[in-house]
Amino acid sequence: MATKSEIVPPDKLVITLREGAKWSDGKPFTAKDVIATFNVGRLFNWPVFNYVDKIEAKGDYVVEFHMAKPSSVVERQVLRERIRPAATYGALAEKVEALLSQGKTTDSEEWKALLKEATEFRPEGLIVSGPYNIDPASITEAQLTLVKVPTAWCADKVQFDKIVIYNGETPTVTPLVLAGDVDYATHGFPPATEKAFIEQGIRIIRAPIYTGPALFFNNDVYPLNKKEVRQAMAYVIKRDENGTVSLGDSGRGVRYMLGFSDNLAPLWISEADLKTFNTYDYNPAKAEELLTSIGCKKGADGIWVDDKGNPLAFELLVPAEYADWSAAAENVALQLNNFGFKITVRGIQFQQEATEVRSGRFQIAIRSWGAANPHVYFAYVNDLFVDNYVQSTEGKGMNFPMKQKLADGTEVDLQQLIVDSVAGLDEAAQKEKILTVAKVFNELLPVVPLWERYGNNPARETRVTGWPPEGDPRYLNAVYGDNFVIMMILDGTLKPK
Structure with a gap:
């Protein structure tokens, strides 16, 4: 949701936001959402606040993070954070701001009470900025379904109308891969299982896990x-x-x-x-x-x-x-x-x-x-x-x-x-x-x-196409960190056959 990130010495990180993006409820995505997200994060003592002491909106689409202790890790910590909607979390964020203005600290009873309130908070529904939302009716212990949000900023790029995510460790997921129900999996499969995948003609992506x-x-x-x-x-x-x-x-x-x-x-x-x-x-x-x-x-x-x-x-x-x-x-x-x-x-x-x-x-x-x-x-x-x-x-x-x-x-x-x-x-x-x-x-x-x-991730090409060849630099992104499959779904590289 950011289009530009710049460290401005000696102590600032300036983030420029994507203009024109909207939440799934139709409201615009703005700096207000970023401020609300990080104010609630301050309540939960996110690691970024080991370095950042102040966050300010400079208009609707620029946010400035001031670092009391400058560190190069702040940029990644900020950019990888999932921004929550102010429509959902704004009231909590305002309460955090009020406590800070009163000089309250994490040891105060007021802070502890608000932390308890935030921990127990349950939104009525999800408001998302990305191209998919969870279908609540699809959630079981075994799986859930993501459905496309047609108004999302990148809806024209993503090629799948829905994505099914399966839950379970290796013994649970293995038969699903072999049966063709799963197109991609990130589990650590034993050599014998990998051999069975290869014998079926399933491609193995061997990306570093670090x-x-x-x-x-x-x-x-x-x-x-x-x-x-x-x-x-x-x-x-x-x-x-x-x-x-x-x-x-x-x-x-x-x-x-x-x-x-x-x-x-x-x-x-x-x-x-x-x-x-x-x-x-x-x-x-x-x-x-x-x-x-x-x-x-x-x-x-x-x-x-x-x-x-x-x-x-x-x-x-x-x-x-x-x-x-x-x-x-x-x-x-x-x-x-x-x-x-x-x-x-x-x-x-x-x-x-x-x-x-x-x-x-x-x-x-x-x-x-x-x-x-x-x-x-x-x-x-x-x-x-x-x-x-x-x-x-x-x-x-x-x-x-x-x-x-x-x-x-x-x-x-x-x-x-x-x-x-x-x-x-x-x-x-x-x-x-x-x-x-x-x-x-x-x-x-x-x-x-x-x-x-290294991953021995089965990538079936029966229903999905667009997998880059071996050696593509995108595979250097960590499977459990900056997941390259998610990136390739978002930019349209992967698509249905």
Whole structure:
């Protein structure tokens, strides 16, 4: 809904809106809607307000965001936000403005009461700015239908009158794809399922996801708090094998071990600097050396014990519903056990696994590393904040200390380094900070990335045409971030046969 975005140094972001666009109720789309959206967002403490302190309309079609703490991530945070109609949320937004004018803060009772009111608010119906709206009568546990809004600003470009969206994990969606009911899916399909798709003549789109599974460690469990143990595990896991076993050609072993996607590495770190990083190539001898250096010994039964005489035996949690992660966990356990660790895999419901990890009730867990965002700050937040005491509201999580001493004696505050990596508008300065964070991550390995997931997304061409060829740059957009299929529906690239 924006036609222009401009950062105006030293501290402003100016957004120009699309003129002539209308909401589905016929009202014009204007700056008033943007202001209402972000005022309600302020109530919910959206991350953009870590940087932005004031938002003003400059006429009906220009909005100015003032940054109290200038940061280059503000532009993406603003542009990717879904704008809500003032017709629906304007009253709440005005109440937020009133509280701000009275000097009320998030700790005040008035703020908490309004937050409760907003959380419990349920609109009578959806007013949308895009070319599709939800048909309420179509909603079931299994699916819903989007119907075209003929008055939308891009209604002449989109080619589908309706889109059916199916709900369900991989076991539910697989038969729908094979039966021809689903034209495109983004699940992580096991290699055997992908083979069945290919045998049916279904095209597979293998786009980068910019994330994947990693080993997360509870630092309250000795000796997982020692970097040498984590490094040893990295040396004895064949990451390419783990990826192939888990997801075929779509599971690609991590190379650089920086904590963010290998695809993003050259955009943030020079080729010369990348050559200095430890890639932790398979090296069981090095793993033995590391464990021995901290007093570990291999017993007569082939199991390593720590310096206190306790076996290096740990439970590995994994979300049971994720077929690819479950396969990764089983393969990791096999590889580590062959070396002399004693790993037992336990699969649990995916939401419960998140709770167990954030509550600190785990030893090792398969969790997501990286992030589908061009700025790698968000990858480090996912790696080190979300499941750690930094952000967890359920417990200490992995309790990885963010203040550390490196091998050369340097003391670092990793949390502050990560926060500082998005400060300011100078990209070169940010790259220097990211390089420092990457070096710390590479040495300490607070989590051990296994592989980077690429989509193995079935794209049936029976009813849909227009899929671009392999190598089209649109496929570099993250499947779960800036979804290229949505883009190609909106601009008319994809159309019915």
